Amino acid sequence: MIYTVTLNPSIDYLVEVENFQMGKVNRTSYEVKFPGGKGINVSRVLKRLGNDTTAFGFIGGQTGEFVKRYLRQEEIFTDFTEIAGDTRINIKLKTGMETEINSQGPVISKENYQQLFSQIEQLKNNDILVLSGSIPSSVPSDVYESMAKTCSDNGIKLVVDTSGKELLSVLQHRPFLIKPNHHELGELFSTKIKNVEDASKYGSKLVESGAQHVIVSMAGSGAVLCTDGDSYTANVPKGKVINSVGAGDSMVAGFIGTYEKTEDIFSSFCFSLASGSATAFSSDLCTLDKIEELLPQIEINKITGG
Ligand SMILES: Nc1ncnc2c1ncn2[C@@H]1O[C@H](COP(=O)(O)OP(=O)(O)OP(=O)(O)O)[C@@H](O)[C@H]1O
């Protein structure tokens, strides 16, 4: 079973405004609400790929009820920790460009934190745990490191999609997969990732530091996969970007969902790219049909000297 943790779920409120004017009253031309938060997105895509998944995380209030109801309709298992505060609302504003306003989210009590942590302690050998998204300020900032240690002690495959020192802190626990984008990778090494060679060079350093697989996503410029000693690049398929919210989460789901079925890192990498782009080309997250339509366009090449 693949478990996801979303410490700060959301309702993603997508609004489209034509001729947007700062400081004026603007009216929407389209609006829609989706359950959000990175782990929840991973679970939603995994379900569409046919993998068993359960979503963990903190949930509360009417907004939390919306998230739970939506996931129930999609027949996604959840085992959320109920909290006193309200699940946040994140605004995704489309005005010709994409602007995101992510809220801080509710306060999490020590008891709530303990409840979630004990769920992680109960996972079994061969389960997969995905940790992704921001950490609420009321939760210990080393939560990912603590959960990573529990996974490594109990033989659980760990996937982490975060950035900065939280990402660095989990490397000692040998995560199965991490997926920084090229900006996040650059920030870790105080540099700019300009091309696949840079992505391979710095992604490989994260492998040396403990990650088993590193996918560096580079938006429309493809992605790089670094594994023990080797690096590979893959292109993205052609298409019109409609909404990139959740594209990175779809890549994570595409990789681990395929790996769980095939144990083949190359088909998992192809599926990862196709899933990311299928989401970028859709208004909601990707569907299996859309992924399969894009899959033949993806080509993997070994990076020589990588
Ligand atoms: N212009 C594009 N054309 C095709 N695919 C794209 C494009 N932009 C993004 N994607 C898809 O989305 C994936 C993730 O993009 P990106 O590198 O921006 O990751 P991210 O920052 O984690 O994403 P997110 O927008 O979810 O935060 C890419 O690997 C690709 O599959």
Ligand SMILES: O=P(O)(O)OC[C@@]1(O)O[C@H](CO)[C@@H](O)[C@@H]1O
């Ligand atoms: O505030 P965080 O936790 O960093 O990111 C939250 C978020 O932007 O990530 C998802 C897309 O990846 C959205 O569903 C959600 O709104």
